Structures are given as C-alpha cells and as structure tokens.
Amino acid sequence: MNTIAKSEKSDIALIAERITNAVMEHRLPPGVKLAEERLAEAFKVSRTKVRHALTVLAKEGLVTLYPNRGAFVASPSVQDARELFATRRLLEPEVVRKVIDRAGKAELRRLRAHIAKEAEARLANDRRAVIKLSGEFHMLLAKLSGNPYISKLMDELCPLTCLIIALYDSPQTPACPEDEHIRIVEAIELKDEATAVSLMLHHLQHVENELKLSVDEKVDIDWEKMFA
Numbered sequence: 592m593n594t595i596a597k598s599e600k601s602d603i604a605l606i607a608e609r610i611t612n613a614v615m616e617h618r619l620p621p622g623v624k625l626a627e628e629r630l631a632e633a634f635k636v637s638r639t640k641v642r643h644a645l646t647v648l649a650k651e652g653l654v655t656l657y658p659n660r661g662a663f664v665a666s667p668s669v670q671d672a673r674e675l676f677a678t679r680r681l682l683e684p685e686v687v688r689k690v691i692d693r694a695g696k697a698e699l700r701r702l703r704a705h706i707a708k709e710a711e712a713r714l715a716n717d718r719r720a721v722i723k724l725s726g727e728f729h730m731l732l733a734k735l736s737g738n739p740y741i742s743k744l745m746d747e748l749c750p751l752t753c754l755i756i757a758l759y760d761s762p763q764t765p766a767c768p769e770d771e772h773i774r775i776v777e778a779i780e781l782k783d784e785a786t787a788v789s790l791m792l793h794h795l796q797h798v799e800n801e802l803k804l805s806v807d808e809k810v811d812i813d814w815e816k817m818f819a
C-alpha cells in the first residue's frame with residue numbers, strides 16, 4: 592500500500608467511502624458480490640484502485656475477500672453482532688462523558704442540526720437516510736468526544752452496525768428509535784452525565800433487542816418428522 596501515489600490514495604479513500612455509504616443506506620445488501628470490473632466502470636477508475644479500496648474495507652470488516660472468488664459485502668454472524676454491540680456499550684458511555692466535558696455551543700448546535708436532519712428524513716419516510724443518519728449520529732458524537740482512537744473505531748463500527756441491521760432487522764423497525772437520540776442530546780446539554788450514560792446504554796440495548804439475534808440458538812429440529 593505504501594507504494595501508492597498521493598492522488599491515487601484520495602481516489603481509493605473516495606471509493607471506499609462511497610461503498611461504505613451504500614452499505615449504510617442498505618443499497619448494498621450483505622453478501623453481495625463486489626465485482627472489480629463493474630466497480631471500476633462505475634467509478635471510472637482502474638481495477639487496481641478498486642482492489643485497493645476493497646482491501647481497505649476488508650480491513651474494517653465491511654468487505655470479505657475470498658481467494659479466487661473476489662470481494663463480497665460482509666455478512667456478520669449473530670455472534671459478531673453480539674460482540675459488536677458489547678464493544679459499543681463499552682465505548683459509548685465514555686464518548687458521552689467526554690462530549691459533556693468538552694462540548695461548547697458550536698458542538699451542541701451540530702448535534703441539534705444532526706437530530707433535525709434525522710427528524711426530517713423520518714418525516715419524509717426516507718428509510719435509507721434514516722438508517723445512515725442514525726449511524727452518523729453516533730459517529731458525530733465520537734468525533735466530538737475528541738478521542739481520535741474511539742472516533743476511528745466508531746467510524747468502523749457504525750457502518751458494520753448498519754450491515755447487521757440490514758441482516759437482522761425487520762423492515763418496519765427503525766435503525767435507532769425516534770426520540771432516543773434527542774433525549775441523549777438533551778442530557779448532554781444539561782451536563783447530566785449519569786442520565787446521558789444510562790440513556791446511551793439503554794439505547795444500544797434497545798437497538799440490539801430489536802434485532803432478531805436468536806437464530807443461532809439451539810433449536811430442536813426433528814429431522815425425521817420434518818422430511819417425513
């Protein structure tokens with residue numbers, strides 16, 4: 592990767608970003624093949640650049656590369672989904688605490704503006720935008736926390752969460768329940784750390800509970816009866 596020229600690097604980042612956006616908006620479903628030549632045509636770039644972008648996304652877990660078969664949008668397992676939410680429950684209370692510590696008027700305005708965009712997308716029934724904006728709310732909070740490591744992790748975990756929602760959510764349930772982001776921001780504005788942290792934990796648990804993550808659990812299948 593270090594042999595790539597600077598201008599190419601930005602191309603690669605752009606391709607990776609656009610594929611990530613498509614995943615976040617559920618336009619690219621889990622398990623879909625990402626054919627290099629078709630992406631190269633779509634982005635009007637070389638296949639080499641596409642390959643590099645797919646390698647970047649594979650490192651983030653959003654894409655799975657199979658030898659001789661190519662790249663596919665990842666399909667996180669139920670176990671992956673549970674581990675991901677467990678990780679977010681570790682990180683995001685710290686995010687909320689740091690945002691309360693640091694956020695001034697400008698930061699609070701950004702959070703409010705984001706929530707307004709979410710409400711707008713909900714009103715327009717734009718499910719793709721709602722899912723993407725829901726994820727981006729958490730990425731914005733992480734960014735405002737001022738911890739670059741957490742922010743980087745959340746930039747990877749949020750698109751993965753969108754993939755998990757695409758896999759395990761029922762189409763009717765929203766990505767993040769409507770008023771929970773607003774209540775978190777209100778607690779942040781009041782600098783009420785205990786409430787903000789508890790709302791965030793409750794929120795993540797709520798999103799996880801909405802998913803159908805019980806499919807991997809042991810079921811008693813009577814094979815003989817089933818195929819009798």
Ligand SMILES: [Zn+2]
Pocket residue numbers: 725728729766767768772794
């Ligand atoms: Zn949320």
